[in-house]
Amino acid sequence: MHIYTMRIMIYVIIMTTISVTDDVKEKLLKIASELQIKLRRRVNLNEALRFLINEREKKPQLLDEACKPTPEVEEAFKELYLERKLDEKRLERKIGVGHKRTD
Numbered sequence: 001m002h003i004y005t006m007r008i009m010i011y012v013i014i015m016t017t018i019s020v021t022d023d024v025k026e027k028l029l030k031i032a033s034e035l036q037i038k039l040r041r042r043v044n045l046n047e048a049l050r051f052l053i054n055e056r057e058k059k060p061q062l063l064d065e066a067c068k069p070t071p072e073v074e075e076a077f078k079e080l081y082l083e084r085k086l087d088e089k090r091l092e093r094k095i096g097v098g099h100k101r102t103d
Contacts, residue, residue: 020028032048 028045028048031052032043032045035043035048035051
């Protein structure tokens with residue numbers, strides 16, 4: 001008589017629930033369905049999210065490009081700094097010379 005020992009490995013996956021709006025859910029489902037067509041197998045929403053995260057990590061310059069300030073914003077910052085300096089000069093004239101802001 002032979003005695004066989006089987007090892008059973010149990011993986012425990014801790015899941016977290018996230019809330020998304022209906023429009024985001026629809027877009028995520030669309031991405032998942034496109035992945036299913038591409039991979040020719042079922043894809044769950046977790047895999048779709050993982051795909052999006054991996055794509056973002058592969059091409060971080062896309063996010064940098066999207067977040068880059070436009071020339072109009074830089075001009076607005078220059079104007080804001082100029083106006084702030086003028087405000088400080090007016091305050092110094094009103095309160096007295098030598099007064100410095102403390103932040």
